[in-house]
Amino acid sequence: MKLFSKEQIYEGDQLTIERQKISSTDLMERAGTQIFNWINLRMQGAQVPIHIFCGIGNNGGDGMVLARHLILEGYNVKTYIVNYSDKRSKDFLINYDRVKNITKKWPEFVHNQDDFPEIKQDHVIVDAIFGIGLNRPVADWVKKLFIHLRKSKAFTLSIDIPSGLQTDSIPLDDDCVVLASYTLSFASPKLVFFLPKTGKFTINWEVLDIGLDSEFLTNTNTTFNLIGKYEAIPIYIPRDKFSHKGQFGHSLIIGGSYGKMGAVTLASRGALSAGAGLVTAFIPKCGYQVLQSSFPEAMVITDANDDYITNVEFNFSPSVIAFGIGVGVNMKTVEAFKVLLETNKVPMVIDADGLNILSNHPHFLELLPEETVLTPHPKELERLIGTWSHDFEKLEKAKEFSNKHKVVLVIKGANTITVFENKFYINATGNPGLSTAGSGDVLTGIITGLISQGYNPLSAAVFGVYLHGKSADIAVEDYGYQSLIASHVIEYLGAAYMDLFKQPETSSEKHKDDA
Ligand SMILES: NC(=O)C1=CN([C@@H]2O[C@H](COP(=O)(O)OP(=O)(O)OC[C@H]3O[C@@H](n4cnc5c(N)ncnc54)[C@H](OP(=O)(O)O)[C@@H]3O)[C@@H](O)[C@H]2O)[C@@H](O)CC1
Ligand SMILES: [K+]
Secondary structure (H helix, E strand, O other): OEEOOHHHHHHHHHHHHHHOOOOHHHHHHHHHHHHHHHHHHHHOOOOOOEEEEEOOOHHHHHHHHHHHHHHHOOOOEEEEEEOOOOOOOHHHHHHHHHHHHHOOOOOEEEOOHHHOOOOOOOOEEEEEOOOOOOOOOOOHHHHHHHHHHHHHOOEEEEEOOOOOOOOOOOOOOHHHOOOEOEEEEEOOOOHHHHOOOOHHHEOOEEEEOOOOOHHHHHHOOOOEEEEOHHHHHHHOOOOOOOOOHHHHOEEEEEOOOOOOHHHHHHHHHHHHHHOOOEEEEEEOHHHHHHHHHHOOOOEEEEOOOOOOOOOOOOOOOOOEEEEOOOOOOOHHHHHHHHHHHHHOOOOEEEOOHHHHHHHHOHHHHHHOOOOOEEOOOHHHHHHHHOOOOOHHHHHHHHHHHHHHHOOEEEEOOOOOEEEEOOEEEEEOOOOHHHOOOOHHHHHHHHHHHHHHOOOOHHHHHHHHHHHHHHHHHHHHHHHHHHHOOHHHHHHOHHHHHHHOOOOOOOHHHOOOOOO
16 A cells, blocks of 8 residues: 655645536535544444534644534534644635534634643543644644543544654654544555654554545555555565475575574474475584574584684575574674675575675675675664664665665565665554564575566565565464463464465554553
C-alpha cells in the first residue's frame, strides 16, 4: 500500500475535485459520511455521549459533517469548536452552519482550560481538531486539552491523524498529541503510524476510501510503501511440478563461535524452511556435533579452529552466503571475513557480528557485492550510520548509507523498514512476540533461503521480513507473546506461505500494538 505524503494527499484532493467535477465541500461530505458509517455500524444507535472536538480547518470540517449525521440519526452528540485560530476554512464554516441549521444544541466554543467539558470513561471522544495541516507546535491550552482528553480514558477516535501529530516531524513531547484508540485515515495511512516515536499515538488504524481519483492513486509513486499480503503475493515465485532441489540453490551460512552455535542452527533451519534447495553451515569445529545432530538436513563444514572462525574454505559454488551470526569479532575472524569478501562474487546477507566488523572496518564495505543485504537492529544500525536525533533523520541517514554502498538495508524494529534505491518498504506483519532471542537469526536465514532460490536481494529482504512477521503472527495465536520463541517462527513458515493464498487480508495485517 502506498503511503502518500502530505503534499501528495493535497494534490490528490485537488485532482479529484477537478476530474470528478465535485466541490471540496462534496469531498468533505464523503469523508465525514464515511466516518459516520463506521461509527453507526458499531454503535447501532447507542445513547453513549459522543464528544466531537472540531478544529477550525478541514479536519474540523470533517468533524462537523460527522456531527450533523450523528445528530440526524438521533445520537447523543456534544460538539465543540476548539478555537485555536480565527482563520476558519471555507468548508469548515459551511458545515458549521449546516450543524446550526439542524439542531438547537449549537457547538460550544472552547477557548481555554475553563471551557473543558467533563468526559467520563464510558463516553466516546471524536478528535477532529488538527489533521495533516498542523505545521507548528500547538498552543499551551490546546496541549492541556489533549491531556484532559487522555485523562478521561474514554475511547478516542481520531479523524485522519491523531491531532498534534505532524506528518513529517517528531512531537516535542507526548502531551502535544492526542492518544487515539483508533484512527480513521483518509487515502492512506500516514508514515508516522509506523515509526517508533510516533506510532504509539494510535493503537489501531484503518484507511477509509473517499473515492480519490483512481488515476492519481495508481500513477503516483510514493517513497514509502506498506508491505502487507497484497504486496507480498506478487513477489512470491510459484514452484512448478517438475522442480527439483538443484533449482533452489545452495545457501552457505557462515557463523558461530564457542557458545553461539544455536544461532547458526536457527539461520540454517530458516534458510531451508524458506525453500533453499541445500544448506551448508560453515562453523568452528566445536559446533560440528551440535549442528549435525540438531539439524540433520544441513551439511556442515568446519574451520580448522575449534572455537571461532579463522579461514573460510569450501569447495562448492554457493548461490548465496550469509555471514556474521554468532561469529564474534576475533581478529582472525575479521581477517577471514576480509579474505572472503575479496574473493566472493555471489550475493550476501550480513548480520550480527558481521555488521559489527563492517562498522569497525568501514573499508570492508567497498568489498561487498552490490545489493548485499544488511540486517541491523537499532544498535547495529547506529554503529553503521552514526547516531540520529529522531526517526526522520535515521531514515535519511539509512537512505544515504544504502545509496553510497549500494546495499539493501533492513532496519529491524516493530515495523521493520527495508531501504534501497531511495525507497522504503515498511513491513506490516509481526508482533511483540518477536522480541526474543534468535528471531533475527531466523530472519537472516529466511532472506538467505529466498535469495538462494532465485529471489533478487531486495525482493528477498522485503518478502522475507513479511514471511517472518506473518509466521510469528500465526504462531502467536498458539503460544502468546511471552512464550513465542525463534524456533516457532521457523515451524510456522509453511503456514505463512499458505496464508498468502488463503483468505483476504485480515485485521492481523493492520497495525496492532496491543501487547
Ligand atoms: N485530502 C484529503 O484527502 C481530504 C482531507 N480532508 C481533511 O482535511 C484535513 C486537512 O485540513 P487543513 O489543511 O485545513 O488542515 P487542518 O489539519 O484541519 O488544520 C487547520 C489549520 O490550522 C493551522 N495550524 C497549523 N498548525 C497550527 C497550530 N499549531 N496552531 C494553530 N493553528 C495551526 C493551519 O493553518 P495556518 O495557520 O498555518 O495557515 C491549518 O491549515 C485532513 O487532515 C482531512 O481531515 C477531508 O476533508 C477531505 C479529503
Ligand atoms: K485529528
